[in-house]
Amino acid sequence: MAARPRAAAPIPDLLAAARQGSEVAFNQLVGPHRKELQVHCYRMLGSVFDAEDALQETLLRAWRGIGRFEGRSSLRSWLYTIATNVCVDQIGRRPKRVLPADYGPASDPGEPPGEPVAESVWVEPLPDEALAVEDGRAAPEARYERREGVELAFIAALQHLPATQRAALILREVLGFSAKETAEALETTVPSVNSALQRARAAVEERVPEPSQQETLRSLGDAALRRIVDRYVEAWERCDVPAFAEMLAADATFAMPPLASWYRGREEIAAWAAGWPLSGAWRWRVVETRANGQPALAFYAWDEAEAAYLPFALNVLSLRGEEVSDVTAFVARTIEPIEPEAYERWPEQSTDSRRLEGAFGRFGLPERLVQRSGSGP
Numbered sequence: 001m002a003a004r005p006r007a008a009a010p011i012p013d014l015l016a017a018a019r020q021g022s023e024v025a026f027n028q029l030v031g032p033h034r035k036e037l038q039v040h041c042y043r044m045l046g047s048v049f050d051a052e053d054a055l056q057e058t059l060l061r062a063w064r065g066i067g068r069f070e071g072r073s074s075l076r077s078w079l080y081t082i083a084t085n086v087c088v089d090q091i092g093r094r095p096k097r098v099l100p101a102d103y104g105p106a107s108d109p110g111e112p113p114g115e116p117v118a119e120s121v122w123v124e125p126l127p128d129e130a131l132a133v134e135d136g137r138a139a140p141e142a143r144y145e146r147r148e149g150v151e152l153a154f155i156a157a158l159q160h161l162p163a164t165q166r167a168a169l170i171l172r173e174v175l176g177f178s179a180k181e182t183a184e185a186l187e188t189t190v191p192s193v194n195s196a197l198q199r200a201r202a203a204v205e206e207r208v209p210e211p212s213q214q215e216t217l218r219s220l221g222d223a224a225l226r227r228i229v230d231r232y233v234e235a236w237e238r239c240d241v242p243a244f245a246e247m248l249a250a251d252a253t254f255a256m257p258p259l260a261s262w263y264r265g266r267e268e269i270a271a272w273a274a275g276w277p278l279s280g281a282w283r284w285r286v287v288e289t290r291a292n293g294q295p296a297l298a299f300y301a302w303d304e305a306e307a308a309y310l311p312f313a314l315n316v317l318s319l320r321g322e323e324v325s326d327v328t329a330f331v332a333r334t335i336e337p338i339e340p341e342a343y344e345r346w347p348e349q350s351t352d353s354r355r356l357e358g359a360f361g362r363f364g365l366p367e368r369l370v371q372r373s374g375s376g377p
Contacts, residue, residue, distance in 0.1 A: 098160075312331065315328070
């Protein structure tokens, strides 16, 4: 007869053991909250790498402070308080994360891509599967769905808020904490929280388009989304500029962090694409994934020396109805060359290990794609 799985110890017993220095008990206490805490840190910081660092600091502070946890709030609320304050500390010490459209004006489509900007200024993509962002709202009081709370435009909008406003909006509107809980977490008053929330809400609503991507995806349905993605992939793999342009909204944007260059408008994006990525100088293959609760496409460029397609960029798509409204292509190639001409032929540069991990490794994507049987590259 198979042995039954061992039941977890009651929370009070685990707390008592953790206060006595049991790492096993501590890990059993915090383990169920790790992923949601990491997503919280990502919302606050806009970077998966920074969120991992913040999570580790959160757990270290919790371990050191578990003896002082008296249980007046839930363990989850206590952990969120620590994580929030770790993130607030980090926000004060580093540049805010942005997308290229927030960094500078749109580029001239007749000019080649510009030079890169230091990686630390850019918002990073979040893999859906790795952090298990669930559907629905975290609490009845939450205004945003959990997946709406990681959409790329929402994350980018949050980064423009002062730290306290950012924390208040996330705790109240995404996680559904009460005004009293939020005030305690931020060591302030309920009126101060309500005031910060009001300002934060207005600023985010100004930057985040409606409907949300989750609403758009539900409205489209799986079959329509499948057709859109297939058309997009086919256009790129055929280097078919008219087919690609036909899918774009009139005011679409296309950005490529870590380059500051970005393009606005269907015709402008098509002109740029015809001159560079869809000129026929490079061949593409695509693997589908999901990032930030949105459809995403991992692009691989053919490398003759390697006789394989190598990772180039993770494209996160935003949709408006059946049109593509925004593309953010997180490029995984090196930014070491100092000559601008290198970025005109960026697919021929080597990969960058950190960006490769952030845009491909974390998503469980293959390191290379081999040539399809019976066909050229």
